[in-house]
Amino acid sequence: xTDNNRVYIFDTTLRDGEQAPGFALNVEEKVEIAHQLAxxxxxxxxxxxxxxxxxxxxxxxxxxxxxxxxVITALARAVPQDIDAVWNSIxxxxxxxxxxxxxxxxxxxxxxxxxxxxxxxxxxxAAVEYARQFCDFVEYSPEDAGxxxxxxxxxxxxxxIEAGATVINVPDTTGYTLPHEFGGMIGxxxxxxxxxxxxxxxxxxxxxxxxxxxxxxxxxxxxxxRVECTINGIGERAGNASLEELVMILRTREKLLGxxxxxxxxxLAPTSQLVQARTGMHVQAxxxxxxxxxxAHASGIHQDGVLKDKLTYEIMRPEDVGVADTRxxxxxxxxxHAFRHRxxxxxxxxxxxxxxxxxxxxxxxxxxxxxxxxxxxxxxxxDEARTVPERFNLELVQVSCGTSGRPSxxxxxxxxxxxxxxxxxxxxxxxxxxxxxxxxxxxVDMPTELVDFTVRAVTGGLDAMxxxxxxxxxxDRIFSxxxxxxxxxxxxxxxxxxxxxxxAAERPAVSLPAxxxx
Ligand SMILES: [Zn+2]
Numbered sequence: 001x002t003d004n005n006r007v008y009i010f011d012t013t014l015r016d017g018e019q020a021p022g023f024a025l026n027v028e029e030k031v032e033i034a035h036q037l038a039x040x041x042x043x044x045x046x047x048x049x050x051x052x053x054x055x056x057x058x059x060x061x062x063x064x065x066x067x068x069x070x071v072i073t074a075l076a077r078a079v080p081q082d083i084d085a086v087w088n089s090i091x092x093x094x095x096x097x098x099x100x101x102x103x104x105x106x107x108x109x110x111x112x113x114x115x116x117x118x119x120x121x122x123x124x125x126a127a128v129e130y131a132r133q134f135c136d137f138v139e140y141s142p143e144d145a146g147x148x149x150x151x152x153x154x155x156x157x158x159x160x161i162e163a164g165a166t167v168i169n170v171p172d173t174t175g176y177t178l179p180h181e182f183g184g185m186i187g188x189x190x191x192x193x194x195x196x197x198x199x200x201x202x203x204x205x206x207x208x209x210x211x212x213x214x215x216x217x218x219x220x221x222x223x224x225x226r227v228e229c230t231i232n233g234i235g236e237r238a239g240n241a242s243l244e245e246l247v248m249i250l251r252t253r254e255k256l257l258g259x260x261x262x263x264x265x266x267x268l269a270p271t272s273q274l275v276q277a278r279t280g281m282h283v284q285a286x287x288x289x290x291x292x293x294x295x296a297h298a299s300g301i302h303q304d305g306v307l308k309d310k311l312t313y314e315i316m317r318p319e320d321v322g323v324a325d326t327r328x329x330x331x332x333x334x335x336x337h338a339f340r341h342r343x344x345x346x347x348x349x350x351x352x353x354x355x356x357x358x359x360x361x362x363x364x365x366x367x368x369x370x371x372x373x374x375x376x377x378x379x380x381x382x383d384e385a386r387t388v389p390e391r392f393n394l395e396l397v398q399v400s401c402g403t404s405g406r407p408s409x410x411x412x413x414x415x416x417x418x419x420x421x422x423x424x425x426x427x428x429x430x431x432x433x434x435x436x437x438x439x440x441x442x443x444v445d446m447p448t449e450l451v452d453f454t455v456r457a458v459t460g461g462l463d464a465m466x467x468x469x470x471x472x473x474x475x476d477r478i479f480s481x482x483x484x485x486x487x488x489x490x491x492x493x494x495x496x497x498x499x500x501x502x503x504a505a506e507r508p509a510v511s512l513p514a515x516x517x518x
Contacts, residue, residue: 007259007260009042014047016230037067041264044070047089051082078100104142132163132164146177153189173204175237175238207238220257232287244271397489399436407432409435440496450472455488467491470492479506
């Protein structure tokens with residue numbers, strides 16, 4: 001660290017974000033998101049918690065081997081087998097870091113039965129020394145620091161730096177502290193820990209009181225130079241500090257704060273879209289920076305002002321965060337080359353087969369819809385850049401519904417494992433989407449339960465593309481699916497099929513060990 005005005009961005013979307021209940025990214029999706037995070041320009045990617053499952057280990061290993069640029073790290077509890085799992089999964093990265101977490105508050109130490117303060121301190125030192133045998137970069141997180149005894153916290157931090165920790169990450173695990181309080185704690189830590197200059201001070205804030213970003217900013221103001229955050233603020237309970245908000249605060253108020261990051265802000269919106277599509281968790285319309293309404297001026301006074309000069313009501317330009325342009329951008333006449341170029345500008349790098357599918361889908365869409373916008377392209381790409389082999393392919397959907405009679409649906413699927421058979425069936429339901437899902441479920445021999453289903457219009461207008469997201473449960477695991485089409489029933493059927501394709505492609509489930517995480 002040479003530039004003291006640089007704030008380093010540590011992204012934990014794939015660890016703390018993915019650890020939240022209801023999330024289930026497969027290995028391919030994690031690798032895809034990690035590549036996008038590298039393009040976005042984050043400094044560190046926390047790829048997972050490798051001891052928790054073979055799938056998580058494999059995801060960390062593939063990210064370490066395939067994703068270039070950021071430091072790759074993964075989480076360990078302060079025990080050798082966790083540290084071994086982290087090192088074995090990330091040692092092939094260009095730059096690796098081992099992240100160790102151990103409680104520091106009395107309430108955690110007592111309730112988790114960790115012994116005395118002195119025993120916890122010795123366990124932490126042993127873990128850091130053990131990790132440093134493998135790796136030059138070791139991060140130590142004293143869990144629940146926000147509620148810890150101050151003198152013991154300082155003693156812990158000093159001992160871990162002495163033992164070889166290169167980053168001290170202070171988490172507000174429960175999202176309990178207030179900005180002036182948390183900022184004050186970081187300032188005190190900087191003053192009271194004798195050897196603090198030998199380590200990077202990082203923070204990890206949770207959003208239980210809606211203060212994760214404010215607390216992170218207060219910590220930066222008091223000398224922290226690394227922040228742990230997630231795309232869209234996803235994470236356990238109310239989530240983590242939102243990466244896009246933190247980055248845009250530092251950029252928009254750079255004159256006042258004098259700080260900067262290495263993030264390419266024009267990829268914030270596309271990255272947010274990708275994470276929404278892959279997790280099936282959509283942000284609310286009024287979400288700062290990446291919500292659908294974040295740059296929409298609805299009131300007449302505002303619209304008038306913005307038309308005269310954008311700066312009257314806009315503190316940021318939509319293009320600076322990569323918000324899709326809503327003007328017409330492409331038609332089939334533009335050609336494949338222009339299409340690929342525009343996708344690259346939007347931050348997507350598609351493999352050849354995914355690109356070919358996206359181009360075909362674009363031609364179909366352009367035929368149905370006269371104005372194809374960037375936002376349509378984002379929905380289309382999220383749909384076409386599929387990350388698992390497609391066992392089930394939707395060939396036909398036909399529904400009958402209206403004010404009288406029960407909704408019914410006929411569905412035909414192609415099953416790549418049994419290509420000689422035609423799968424076709426019909427079912428009734430409470431509504432047309434329910435009828436379609438029932439018909440698909442009859443054709444597919446995989447017991448699943450629909451947990452969550454959302455449909456939303458991608459852009460305005462009667463010919464708008466609809467985007468459907470589903471999450472289904474199969475044997476205690478959640479699988480998400482995504483589909484886009486100008487017909488919302490077809491989009492829903494595609495989404496359901498894509499979730500079932502993930503179930504079909506998935507490895508056996510392994511559960512997460514309890515009592516882990518910061
Ligand atoms: Zn956390």
